[in-house]
Amino acid sequence: MAVVRKDDSLKKVSSFADLAGKRIIVPPAGLYNIVSSLEAYNKKNPSKASKIVYSQAEEADAIRQVENGTGDVYFLDGPSYYYLKDKAGIDAKRIDIGEAVESKFSADSHAYLIFSKDQTQLRDDVNKALKQVIKDGTATTISKKWFGEDLTGSSGD
Structure with missing residues (x-):
């Protein structure tokens, strides 16, 4: 799943084209499969590329970067989202990612x-x-x- 600002019109990430022009927040040493998939897509589709923003922030703070407009999208798993929503008071909108995108992110989750x-x-x-x-x-x-x-x-x- 992913999170976006509450006022973002994005309802689902069905393909990487849905992320065109968006700033995707990612941790520098993690989520290699997400980063490599986005980089490969951006290279093949420069007119529909997203911007990868590397962040040292912890997950809750990365989501707050989305909430405050520093970034546009942050990908995370369901349990983390629900935990942070409850415990850290995050207020970002949860959106689903389509199977085509999800399969690029992880061969085995x-x-x-x-x-x-x-x-x-x-x-x-x-x-x-x-x-x-x-x-x-x-x-x-x-x-x-x-x-x-x-x-x-x-x-x-």
């Missing part, structure tokens, strides 16, 4: 738990518990409580 080879019982117990909370809806309930929507990516199967 999943998180994994890693166990050492000798922790097979722990691995099996954790996998069983995760399957159960997904199946019984607990994961969805927790996600909705803390993030305002179901971010589990699961249909409950």
